[in-house]
Amino acid sequence: MSGLLARYEQMIASGELQPDADQRLCAVRLDALQKELEAETTGGLLGQLFGRKQTRAQGVYMWGGVGRGKSMLMDLFHDTLNLETKRRAHFHAFMQEVHAEMREARKSVSGDPIPTVAERLGADIRCLAFDEMVVNNSADAMIMSRLFTQLIHEQDVTIVTTSNRPPRDLYKDGLNREHFLPFIDLIETELDVVGLNGPTDYRLDRIGGLATWHTPLGDAATDKVREAFFRLTDFAPEDAEHVPSEELKVGANRTLHVPKSLKGVGVFSFKRLCAEARGAPDYLAIAQHFHTVIIVGIPQMAPDMRNEAARFVTLIDALYEHRVKLFATAAASPDALYPSGDGSFEFERTASRLNEMQSDEYMALGHGSED
Incomplete structure (x- = not known):
């Protein structure tokens, strides 16, 4: 399986895609993350044997306007990632799953159900990729900071996502947005924010x-x-x-x-x-x-x-x-x-x-x- 960047350059050479400087920068960053994640699968056991703690690969938040190629790059990233412990999901569907898991967890867990939910969702997943992160309601906004903190810090899940908006514009003017601000800080700290906001709508x-x-x-x-x-x-x-x-x-x-x-x-x-x-x-x-x-x-x-x-x-x-x-x-x-x-x-x-x-x-x- 060829890597993301090699596949992207093949698509340029064949005329399937037009050359685009911003797209290529994103492709380079995603290709580097891909190599880092794949290297962990070969070096992880040796690191455990000699007591070396693995460092979680930093995820990517790729944002830009409509038609800039975000989903195309995400397709390439996921399709060419040589990793069994990967998952691709539409963000809206994922949050519906989160709410269902929380309802189930409350039946057996006293107190905060989010650590239990994060453990279930993060089990056997090393890389979680989302299409179109968007927040439209206060119910999602209230839990996202705690949920993703658990996924990233406790479950060691690397997040890759696309969005039409930069992090600071997520849930803009939303109800109880102050509870959402820690999530924005988490994105800007734990994910590499990459802009893909050029003028061409592909x-x-x-x-x-x-x-x-x-x-x-x-x-x-x-x-x-x-x-x-x-x-x-x-x-x-x-x-x-x-x-x-x-x-x-x-x-x-x-x-x-x-x-x-x-x-x-x-x-x-x-x-x-x-x-x-x-x-x-x-x-x-x-x-x-x-x-x-x-x-x-x-x-x-x-x-x-x-x-x-x-x-x-x-x-x-x-x-x-x-x-x-x-x-x-x-x-x-x-x-x-x-x-x-x-x-x-x-x-x-x-x-x-x-x-x-x-x-x-x-x-x-x-x-x-x-x-």
Whole structure:
């Protein structure tokens, strides 16, 4: 098995990847960690025989914007790591497992269950690799510092993770964030923070050739947006039932359930977004949180659906102004979605924006407001 750096350079030479200085720096760092972990498997027994204490290899926190190649590098790292005691997990799924283990531990353990949980999770694992570390709720934030301190210091687990955010921006403005700050300190002390935040979004290559507006409604349209989701998130289609959901904070102590949420891609139904009582704060939260939104089931709106049409206008304004990529299944083309009724004249601007959002020029824009 060739190492990560050798495999990465082969992919550059074959034209599978484009040369990227920041990517290569990350590849070099991960390759060094790989060699260090593999060396332990051959030198560990000898070290024990002569009483030498092994030093835990320092992990890596790799952060950067959407489409910068973080998941690709993590794939290479895990696939080429010649180590049996390794595990790769999506961070959201791992935290669900943690909460399940804590519920089980409380049945038999008095006091703090976290050391027991960390011992169970860290058993026979030398390297734990995560995709997309993100913290969206106070329940996770409250336990992460203690849990990962146990995994790193007591179980000698080396952590490798990716994130869209630098450590100091994790759980930013979250509830009870002061309890989360020790975890940030732990990351910055125990993991090597490596930036991969250049301007090129390679994820666009994955959706090249895919249309974004699919009509009429039906299985064929659904299959197209489903394909876009899996291309954008690297999630295995055969594991579709386990795509994580999310409770998105939308202000005033309210949340919006996102049925499928992964790596900055959110999937919603038109009914959830526009048939329920929602307003600009909800849509702004979506536009700020997701770089790509998939909306399914957009109907052709009759005159008596003026409220739904008005909400849809506000939603599209927020997505457009934050340059969010939109994939949709709809009953009609944008120009025919709301042909008559109160506000139908104003809806023409929304139709124009929906058409523009399908263009290559719009799709190439980076996520964020124009200000």
